[in-house]
Amino acid sequence: MAPGLPTAMDRPHFIGIGGAGMSGIAKILAQRGAQVAGSDAKDSATADALRALGATVHIGHAAGHLADDASCVVVSSAIREDNPELVRAAELGIPVVHRSDALAALMDGLRPIAVAGTHGKTTTTSMLAVSLTELGREPSYAIGGDLDAPGSNALHGEGDIFVAEADESDRSFHKYAPEVAIILNVELDHHANYASMEEIHESFETFVGRIVPGGTLVISADHEGARELTRRLDGSVRTVTYGEAEDADVRVLSVVPQGLKSEVTVELDGNPLTFTVSVPGKHYALNAVAALAAGAALGVPAAELAPALAAYTGVKRRLQLKGEASGVQVIDSYAHHPTEMTADLEAMRAAAGDGRILVLFQPHLFSRTRELGTEMGRALALADASVVLDIYPAREDPIPGVTSELIIDAARAAGADVTAVHDKAEAPEVIAGMAKPGDLVLTMGAGDVTDLGPHILDRLSK
Missing domain, CATH: 3.90.190.20 (Mur ligase, C-terminal domain)
Incomplete structure (x- = not known):
């Protein structure tokens, strides 16, 4: 049984509740029974989905939108200090919580899989969420995009697995303590927060250091930035590499395009395994292999997870x-x-x-x-x-x-x-x-x- 509400988050107020990351956390809290409220710059289908879960969503930002009895105010790094609701929170003495801390609280007591990398996080997180759901594992998940099916970016599941994107852009992924971490690639991006590749590598090293004892790092064997990160690690974390490289632990033997799908064959534990990825492109096939390796590290049989990956049909956008x-x-x-x-x-x-x-x-x-x-x-x-x-x-x-x-x-x-x-x-x-x-x-x-x-x-x- 998944845990209930985190302490002090029974009446949260989200500033920018319609955002991809923020809305997912708000949805899960609402599904766990919290009295969720928040505001966003414009109305949207996401706002309507939150209202359907019982949340109060205000359009526009104003101090009066924040209830005096809110238990906390949740913000992302995009919220500016002069936001009237944030100013009002300070006046009322209401605690302000970064969305990464809120997400970390939701994962507490579960078996988290945190998906990191400069590209591919949303797709890989989605593939895991869909395939684990297909297998009846009832995972919770928080994704930076809406799945084609069931059409949402987040769900409170009754199982013990929580799959989440781990965002490096503002170093918020340092807040998580995953049992399994995936690193898809490591490149210089988010130039307002990182001045060099050295800073990027240091940030990802900190993330790896957050993996719980006995946990596993799944990391690309193909991407040079990821290989450099692997070389920098001290070996204290169990590491599983994946990709087309000959030295990969989970080696991709072939990716055969089939229209808007791909047939992928990998070698896992010395045995070949072939499965279908229902979206086009080698990069998506490699994302699926990362998901396969992560699920196996968590104890989900690869022979079951591989065919379930075909149930993933895409993420909006x-x-x-x-x-x-x-x-x-x-x-x-x-x-x-x-x-x-x-x-x-x-x-x-x-x-x-x-x-x-x-x-x-x-x-x-x-x-x-x-x-x-x-x-x-x-x-x-x-x-x-x-x-x-x-x-x-x-x-x-x-x-x-x-x-x-x-x-x-x-x-x-x-x-x-x-x-x-x-x-x-x-x-x-x-x-x-x-x-x-x-x-x-x-x-x-x-x-x-x-x-x-x-x-x-x-x-x-x-």
């Missing part, structure tokens, strides 16, 4: 098919880092057949564009043609001289066909006008470019 019109498929991609962009475009190239790949790309964050704009442009050269929007700022203020032109210039230097569109409302007309039957159109980025998919389909249908 991770190569999600939004629809088809006039012979053109529109697919949504959350990729916003060059490595992710390259992986998704290579996966789509294998699935496109004779069709072209057209990308509507929205850069995410000024700091990321400043540091990685050239690499983003080179990645876009893998598409047949691209439309690039202005930078989605998210939590950041503009940086002088940093615009999407940095990406566009790099893409053109790499031989790419790129069109700049500064008015987002015009983008669906532009990209739909370029498409022909058989083409794939990708809306790509971590911002609100995802909202344009239905508009593209509408324009195509006309």
Whole structure:
């Protein structure tokens, strides 16, 4: 039986309750019986889902939204100090809890699997949540995206396993004490918080040090950043490597594309094991192998978990098919880092057949564009043609001289066909006008470019 409510979290108030990470924690608390309340900048389907669980969700931020008897206020690193609800919490003496501390409290008493890495966390966490559910293990989970089925990013399960993303962006993954930790890859990102690869490696080493005694680290044998991290470890934690490398403990023997699926064969404990991954691309196949290795480390028989992985059909925004019109498929991609962009475009190239790949790309964050704009442009050269929007700022203020032109210039230097569109409302007309039957159109980025998919389909249908 899963534990009940953490102490002092029976009446939590979430600032930014509609966010991917925050909403998951709020949902689990509501499912455990807490009187959940919170606020968000705009209404959404996520807010409606929370209301359906009994939560009170206010739209907009105001001091009056915070109840005087709230047991705590939950915030993420994106909440600014001058937020009126945060200011009011200080006036009332209500404890302020970071979302990572709240998530750590939810995992207390369970067997946590924490999934870390610069890319692939949401997919791998989702694969574990779906496959363990398929096996009747009734896990709890908190994911940074909504599953295609059952359509939620979090669940309070009655089993003893808790699967969660472990976010390195603000070092919040240092709060968790997993029985099994997965590290998919290690790259420099989140430039506002990390100045160098050395800082990134130190942060991941701290995360590894949080694994409970007798626990296991599952880590990529292919990714150079992960291999370097493995070399730096002192050997005090049991380590299982996975990947295509010959020295991998769980070795990938083959990944065979089958349309929008893949057939994967691995060697585990000296025996071959073949299973299906129901999403396209080698990077997703490797995520599934990481999930397989982690489940096995937790004691779930690999021969049972492998076929259950086929039940995972995707996460919203991770190569999600939004629809088809006039012979053109529109697919949504959350990729916003060059490595992710390259992986998704290579996966789509294998699935496109004779069709072209057209990308509507929205850069995410000024700091990321400043540091990685050239690499983003080179990645876009893998598409047949691209439309690039202005930078989605998210939590950041503009940086002088940093615009999407940095990406566009790099893409053109790499031989790419790129069109700049500064008015987002015009983008669906532009990209739909370029498409022909058989083409794939990708809306790509971590911002609100995802909202344009239905508009593209509408324009195509006309």
